[in-house]
Amino acid sequence: MNHKAFRGEQLKKARLLRxxxxxxxxxxxGISKQSLSLYENNGNRPEYxxxxxxxxxxxxxxxxxxxxxxxxxxxxxxYFRSLVxxxxxxxxxxxxxxxxxxxxxxxxxxxxxxxxxxxxxVEFWGNDNEFDEQGSAAELKEIERIAMQxxxxxxxxxxxxxxxxxTLEENGLIVTGFDTNESKIDAFSQRTLLKGQDTRQGEMxxxxxxxxxxxxxxxxxxxxxxxxxxxxxxxxxxxxxIPKDEFKxxxxxxxxxxxxxxxxxxxxxxxVQAYPTDLKYYLWLKRKWKVSVAAMVYRSRQLGIITSNxxxxxxxxxxxxxxxxxxxxDKPYFxxxxxxxxxxxxxxxxxxxxPASFMKLLARRGINLFPTDVEDVLHLRSxxxxxxxxxxxxxxxxxxxQTD
Numbered sequence: 001m002n003h004k005a006f007r008g009e010q011l012k013k014a015r016l017l018r019x020x021x022x023x024x025x026x027x028x029x030g031i032s033k034q035s036l037s038l039y040e041n042n043g044n045r046p047e048y049x050x051x052x053x054x055x056x057x058x059x060x061x062x063x064x065x066x067x068x069x070x071x072x073x074x075x076x077x078x079y080f081r082s083l084v085x086x087x088x089x090x091x092x093x094x095x096x097x098x099x100x101x102x103x104x105x106x107x108x109x110x111x112x113x114x115x116x117x118x119x120x121x122v123e124f125w126g127n128d129n130e131f132d133e134q135g136s137a138a139e140l141k142e143i144e145r146i147a148m149q150x151x152x153x154x155x156x157x158x159x160x161x162x163x164x165x166x167t168l169e170e171n172g173l174i175v176t177g178f179d180t181n182e183s184k185i186d187a188f189s190q191r192t193l194l195k196g197q198d199t200r201q202g203e204m205x206x207x208x209x210x211x212x213x214x215x216x217x218x219x220x221x222x223x224x225x226x227x228x229x230x231x232x233x234x235x236x237x238x239x240x241x242i243p244k245d246e247f248k249x250x251x252x253x254x255x256x257x258x259x260x261x262x263x264x265x266x267x268x269x270x271x272v273q274a275y276p277t278d279l280k281y282y283l284w285l286k287r288k289w290k291v292s293v294a295a296m297v298y299r300s301r302q303l304g305i306i307t308s309n310x311x312x313x314x315x316x317x318x319x320x321x322x323x324x325x326x327x328x329x330d331k332p333y334f335x336x337x338x339x340x341x342x343x344x345x346x347x348x349x350x351x352x353x354x355p356a357s358f359m360k361l362l363a364r365r366g367i368n369l370f371p372t373d374v375e376d377v378l379h380l381r382s383x384x385x386x387x388x389x390x391x392x393x394x395x396x397x398x399x400x401x402q403t404d
Contacts, residue, residue, distance in 0.1 A: 006051060008042040010065045014058045015040075019093045028057050064368040094178060094188060098206050100367065100377045101176060102192040104340070105204060107365055109194075111352060112343045117172030117203060120153040122146050122231045140256060140302065146231065147260035158267040160289045164220050168227065169339050174204060175223065176379040177211040177335045186210055187222035191235040205230050215330035217292035221258050228257035259299045262291050269303055272296065276305050279317060283328060293327050294318055340378040344385075356387040 015025050022040075026033040031050060038044040039054075046054065055062040105114070124146060151158065154171055161167055165175050187209040194202045207226040209219055233250050242250075268289070275281035282293045289296065297318070301311035318324060347353040353361070359371060369377070371385035 004066050006039070006045045006065050007068065008040040010067075011036075011054065012040040013096065014055075014060045014064055016089075016092050017060075017096045018058050019089055020058075021089070025054075025057065029053055059370065059373075061368045061370065063363065067363070067366045067368055094208065095190075097178060097377050098188070098190045098208060100369070100374075101174065101206055101208075102190070102204060103365070103367055104362065104374070104378060105174065106194060107362060107367070108340070108343050108347075111347055114339060114343070115170055115172045117205070118154075119171065119231065120149055122149065124232045139253070143232075143253060143256045144260045144265060147257055148264065150227075150231065150261060151264065158264040161220075161262065163336070164223050164262075165335055165338075168207065168223060172205075173227070173230070174206045174339065175335065176206065176208050176338055176340070176377075178208050178379070186214075186218075187226050189226040189229050191230075209335070211332070211334055213332055215292070215327070216290055216333040217286065217295065217327075217330075219333050219335070220262060220290055221292065221295055224258035224261050225254045227261070228254035232257065256302075259295060259302060263289060263296065263299045265303055268296075268299065269305060272300055272305055276300055277310055277314065279314060279321075286327070286329075293323060335379065337381065338379055341380050341384065344380065354387075355385045359385060359387065 015022070020028075022033045022036050025031075026036055029036075031046075031054070035044070035046075036054075039046050051065060052062055055064065108114075124142065150156075154167065156167070168175050187207070189205060189207045192204045192206065194204055207223060207230075209222045209226075211219060214222075229250070232253060271285055271288070272282075279293060279297075282296050285296060286293055291299075294315070297306075297311060297314050300306045301308065306314070344353075344358065347358070348355070355371065359374070362369070362374070367374075371387065374380070375382060375385055
């Protein structure tokens with residue numbers, strides 16, 4: 001096979017990565033939609049000049065279109081929060097980004113030992129049951145049990161989790177952040193089966209959260225929500241095939257788990273029962289538990305600490321105060337530097353790789369992206385992959401220095 005042939009599937013991938021339709025790409029390049037469609041389906045091959053114009057428009061190296069993808073790991077469906085309302089294109093863009101995260105993980109795993117996936121074996125019967133938003137008593141009890149099982153398995157006790165991102169990463173889950181520019185997507189998760197492995201040790205779970213506008217409480221809830229999907233729900237089916245009611249059911253279950261995991265029944269009840277209907281008291285508790293007031297009020301209702309009428313009244317007060325959009329002291333929260341940043345910092349510091357050699361390594365594996373795109377996909381510090389030319393040293397100091 002000619003590895004330097006123009007590959008239409010790579011053109012389509014680049015277009016979708018930028019969130020463009022064929023019509024939009026045609027408008028930006030001046031190349032007809034029909035021609036672009038032929039290129040994508042390998043019905044025709046663009047001349048070099050046209051190929052370069054497309055590459056420049058999509059902001060990818062021309063080599064992106066030429067190299068065969070050597071990545072053989074298989075990826076499953078992605079759980080998107082707000083799947084029903086999110087646009088198909090926005091979901092496709094984020095799916096492709098997660099695919100590149102998985103690819104680069106596989107490359108880096110040849111050089112560093114990432115934390116091993118360390119998840120408890122969970123038995124959950126609740127996938128096919130009828131439900132309401134509050135959840136049945138039996139279903140809630142089952143999810144409470146699983147949330148405590150995870151805390152015990154990870155030796156977390158029942159106190160607030162100080163750094164949820166670190167806890168997830170320490171136990172082998174990959175956490176990254178994306179600026180989705182899509183208000184209808186909060187977070188998403190994906191399972192990948194790594195090359196040559198078909199057991200749990202060969203699984204990799206990616207969790208991505210939209211950040212830059214959300215406060216810490218929302219980000220933490222999103223992370224716990226996605227952990228629920230990892231633990232509770234099937235990964236072998238396409239989510240587009242799931243009925244809307246079933247998807248809503250799974251989302252409700254994930255929310256139940258997030259509340260139970262972040263706010264354990266016994267310790268949270270002990271804290272909140274002093275002033276269970278005082279919103280100012282919940283604001284004070286928010287500093288300790290790092291969860292939104294609205295989520296804590298809902299959890300109080302779920303645990304029977306407040307009545308349904310009290311819950312409804314408190315939620316009306318939250319709305320009246322404008323807290324549904326922004327609670328007091330909320331400010332945009334950003335994730336800590338992730339394991340990819342740590343891995344690359346280590347490899348660069350030890351001079352195992354340089355930014356330039358790392359980018360060349362990715363290119364050899366069929367990952368032809370510009371450094372800024374890799375930084376974005378992996379959620380790296382800006383400038384991490386900035387490449388400076390190393391000039392050969394032809395002048396040397398005299399040593400030891402001459403003295404009078």
